[in-house]
Amino acid sequence: MSELQGLGSALDFLSGLDAGQDERFEQLGRNVVNHLFVLLRSAGMYDLQNDAMERPFKQMAATANELLALFNEEVSLTLVDGNFFVNRRLVKLDFSTFQNVRYLRRIFDYLGINEILFTEQLDRDLLTRFVRAFLEVVQTKQGSIRDYPLTGLRLRWLEAGEFDELRHDDDPRRHIITVYASGLLMLRQFVNDLRKGRSPRHAKVKRLCLELIDMEPRYHNMLLALVHLETYKGNLFCHMLNTAVLAIAFGQRLGLRRDQLTDLGMAAFHHDLGWALMGTLDGEQGDDVALTMEGINYIRDDRDTEMDRMRVKVARSLVRLGGFNELVINRLIVAYECQIPEDAPAKGLYYGEIDASFMTHVVRMASAYDEFTTPRKGQPALLPDQAMKRILDDGGKTYDVFLAKLFANSIGAYPVGTMVELDTTEIGLVVNLPLNPINFHRPQVKLLIDRMGRPLEDGPIVDLDETVRGGSKFVRTIERTLDSREYGVSITRFFFG
Incomplete structure (x- = not known):
């Protein structure tokens, strides 16, 4: 083989996960x-x-x-x-x-x-x-x-x-996909244990968090590609993992210490976990609706729900899970502050001028990016660059403007998986984060179609930050983005075969 x-x-x-x-x-x-x-x-x-x-x-x-x-x-x-x-x-x-x-x-x-x-x-x-x-x-x-x-x-x-x-396996892709797949399985079991009243294994979540943190930064592009694995997007357990992956990648590009990354990653894993204990909706929504982000957003956005009471119930659910101690306070705060409609700013949660925490702002952006790139209510998912543009163009209404720019600098204005047409008429797929975070709109691109319109079986990877003879003029620039689905390109299949 x-x-x-x-x-x-x-x-x-x-693909066999759902069959158990x-x-x-x-x-x-x-x-x-x-x-x-x-x-x-x-x-x-x-x-x-x-x-x-x-x-x-x-x-x-x-x-x-x-x-x-x-x-x-x-x-x-x-x-x-x-x-x-x-x-x-x-x-x-x-x-x-x-x-x-x-x-x-x-x-x-x-x-x-x-x-x-x-x-x-x-x-x-x-x-x-x-x-x-x-x-x-x-x-x-x-x-x-x-x-x-x-x-x-x-x-x-x-x-x-x-x-x-x-x-030993010299191919890092095998290790990355094993970590991701094992994480999906573990988190699905974690959520199911909660819903059935069994005691979940918190140590496994932390172990997964540390595995993601210890992954070499040069392989983050492949991990970010798995965020677009369509089969499981929209499930709560998959959303938990994807949010943590994005938050940790952001934190590492920002230079956070390992203990800070652990706090951020664990907060991302737990930010929506309380919904697993909230029960299900009545009627036609079905018995498992609380396990999907569509069900959670239905409660947040479409029902006459008192969100202040809902936030308190979610926070109390997390206290029941992990007890009230210093180790879980940060993730409790993030979970509490994240239970607001996606188009509302994280303000007015407390008396006085207290704003949401730094981790909440990061987790909300990571969570939103994953939700934007997930199909919902009959609408297709946004493409990676469209999701990032929506966060950047928010203008401070929902996301902190400064942190949104940092998020784009870290994940890229054109995230991994974006299909682009260059000013040279070449077409390619963004396969890695920008080497120079200042030029966050200049990622690394694998060429799929050359200037003559001919498909390339194994085209080169070009750095859009490259300049002509070291001057100020760039060799290539993104002219526009394309829909990879129209070209039959699956982001995860492209990376993993």
């Missing part, structure tokens, strides 16, 4: 290590014909067979640097799995293997042969289980070079 196909598959994996396929894989990954350990431990305690062995055999066969059906190919369980991978994807442990994995690692080490390959559908007979071989090696302390002729299973020892790819 080519590199491009591999990344295309990653996007296809994202990835959640099911995560559970199956945990199940296969749990059930394998329980099977081997039980075999050391009971005769193989004992009724107590019925369940371990049945669970192991069912899990392996479901994985085989899911991947429609052989399934590998590989141990690398203390971590288990199923078909090259890391098994994400929970507390109940952690102890079993520790013991299973010792079993693998004792047997001298670091991979089990499931090659065909398993039944009790095939698993019994495997367990008998395991017991014989353990009891006699002779021979290697790799020498046993097993059917349906292949046990091996891979040399370090054979699984280096699991340790």
